[in-house]
Amino acid sequence: MAGMKPVIFAMSSLASISWALAGVKSGHAEAELFAASEGYAAGQPVQAALKLTLDEGWHSYWVNPGDSGMPVSIEWELPDGWVAGPLLYPIPERFVTSGMVGFGYAKEIVMPVFLTPGEEAAGDVTVKAKVDWLTCDDAACIPGEATLELTLGEGLGEPSKQAEEIEEAFQKVPQPMSGASLDVVREGDQVTLAIVLPATLDGEGAELIPATPNALNPEEQIVLGPGEGAWKAVVPAHEYAAESWESLEVVLVGGKLKAPLLLHWGKEME
Amino acid sequence: MKTPFSLVALAAAALSVASALALEPGEKAPSFTLESASGKQVSLEDYAGKTVVLEWVNFDCPFVKKHYSSGNMPSLQEKYTTEGVVWLTVQSGPEGKLPSASQLEEKAEAAGNKATAVLRDPAGVVGKSYGAETTPHLFVINDEGEIAYMGGIDDKPDLKKESLETATNYVAAALDSLAEEEEVAVKKAAPYGCGVKY
Numbered sequence: 001m002a003g004m005k006p007v008i009f010a011m012s013s014l015a016s017i018s019w020a021l022a023g024v025k026s027g028h029a030e031a032e033l034f035a036a037s038e039g040y041a042a043g044q045p046v047q048a049a050l051k052l053t054l055d056e057g058w059h060s061y062w063v064n065p066g067d068s069g070m071p072v073s074i075e076w077e078l079p080d081g082w083v084a085g086p087l088l089y090p091i092p093e094r095f096v097t098s099g100m101v102g103f104g105y106a107k108e109i110v111m112p113v114f115l116t117p118g119e120e121a122a123g124d125v126t127v128k129a130k131v132d133w134l135t136c137d138d139a140a141c142i143p144g145e146a147t148l149e150l151t152l153g154e155g156l157g158e159p160s161k162q163a164e165e166i167e168e169a170f171q172k173v174p175q176p177m178s179g180a181s182l183d184v185v186r187e188g189d190q191v192t193l194a195i196v197l198p199a200t201l202d203g204e205g206a207e208l209i210p211a212t213p214n215a216l217n218p219e220e221q222i223v224l225g226p227g228e229g230a231w232k233a234v235v236p237a238h239e240y241a242a243e244s245w246e247s248l249e250v251v252l253v254g255g256k257l258k259a260p261l262l263l264h265w266g267k268e269m270e
Numbered sequence: 271m272k273t274p275f276s277l278v279a280l281a282a283a284a285l286s287v288a289s290a291l292a293l294e295p296g297e298k299a300p301s302f303t304l305e306s307a308s309g310k311q312v313s314l315e316d317y318a319g320k321t322v323v324l325e326w327v328n329f330d331c332p333f334v335k336k337h338y339s340s341g342n343m344p345s346l347q348e349k350y351t352t353e354g355v356v357w358l359t360v361q362s363g364p365e366g367k368l369p370s371a372s373q374l375e376e377k378a379e380a381a382g383n384k385a386t387a388v389l390r391d392p393a394g395v396v397g398k399s400y401g402a403e404t405t406p407h408l409f410v411i412n413d414e415g416e417i418a419y420m421g422g423i424d425d426k427p428d429l430k431k432e433s434l435e436t437a438t439n440y441v442a443a444a445l446d447s448l449a450e451e452e453e454v455a456v457k458k459a460a461p462y463g464c465g466v467k468y
Contacts, residue, residue: 068465097465098466098468143332248311
């Protein structure tokens with residue numbers, strides 16, 4: 001196969017078709033794996049996504065699930081040279097079940113992921129993912145699992161019918177932004193978060209959601225207000241917070257922000 | 271609660287189990303009297319002078335199932351009750367939503383439960399007095415009636431049985447330390463599991 005260049009135009013109607021098995025139902029969700037393009041180009045990341053369609057009344061969870069629940073876990077079986085990025089989580093909803101705050105999703109959630117073929121990648125490939133998740137409603141928690149497959153043809157081909165859905169999901173994934181920074185000062189149980197945003201952004205009224213589990217108390221919604229030279233929030237530490245932190249991640253969404261932001265603070269930055 | 275220029279807090283919609291008076295390690299374990307699944311009255315005072323473990327349970331919860339179907343929880347129960355520890359498994363939550371006494375007894379037996387007793391707390395009063403939030407959620411009470419450990423059974427909040435091989439079991443560690451009359455290293459850790467249905 002080495003040395004063979006893909007003949008894209010001749011093959012696009014036949015071999016460059018990405019197809020996936022129909023959704024797999026397990027517990028209270030149906031899981032699907034699909035890509036934004038029919039195929040791949042060697043060395044270029046493919047936009048793919050895991051979609052969970054949830055039964056009415058059931059939630060799946062965010063990277064910080066809150067006080068109960070569990071994030072999605074995914075194990076890949078990839079062809080040689082392919083690399084999978086982390087599963088990307090759109091901004092969650094905040095909900096309460098059994099008196100405990102959870103962060104996650106209802107109805108359906110599309111979680112994008114980049115799959116990158118090596119420079120030498122050739123031919124049709126099949127990518128496998130073993131996915132485990134937990135869904136809870138107010139009365140119970142039920143796990144689910146699925147082994148999903150995605151076949152990608154050599155050559156990008158046309159955008160798939162899920163391309164738009166994946167693009168919409170990407171827009172809801174919080175992104176870091178240069179010029180934005182987070183400073184964290186912890187005094188016993190009180191945590192002061194100071195956020196500097198580029199001048200083009202207005203942080204007024206934006207909601208801050210902790211992405212690091214068990215760090216900040218999630219009981220009350222955290223909304224940014226103006227502080228001296230920065231946007232601020234003062235939040236109690238989580239009941240099970242470690243004595244001190246090496247790092248902390250938060251996301252900002254809503255208010256006057258057009259897109260959700262991801263902010264990272266690390267002790268090494270001090 | 272508003273502070274001059276920083277936090278604007280919006281009230282949470284539901285009741286919180288962890289209140290400002292939440293139990294902490296070192297404090298006296300709240301007393302209680304509950305009926306066991308087999309119909310006996312059981313009080314914490316019955317076991318004065320002994321080390322007691324309280325284990326909150328819901329046999330339909332996947333996290334509880336992880337620890338029972340693997341044999342993890344039953345083997346802890348067996349090991350430590352043999353050493354003189356009293357192990358009480360507790361189900362908190364309303365009748366009608368949770369197994370009845372006889373159903374609970376059946377589920378406990380089917381799961382291989384080897385606790386000293388399985389107790390029902392239908393009013394949820396005992397669960398709330400301890401701040402039991404998840405199933406499982408464990409409390410180790412030393413022989414002076416103080417909380418020696420409270421929190422998750424271990425440090426792996428997932429559903430994978432393989433995690434048990436490398437998990438640090440906080441409950442076993444606390445019980446072993448108490449038996450050796452040594453300081454309990456980890457007195458509090460995050461509980462994980464399904465929410466207790468009050």
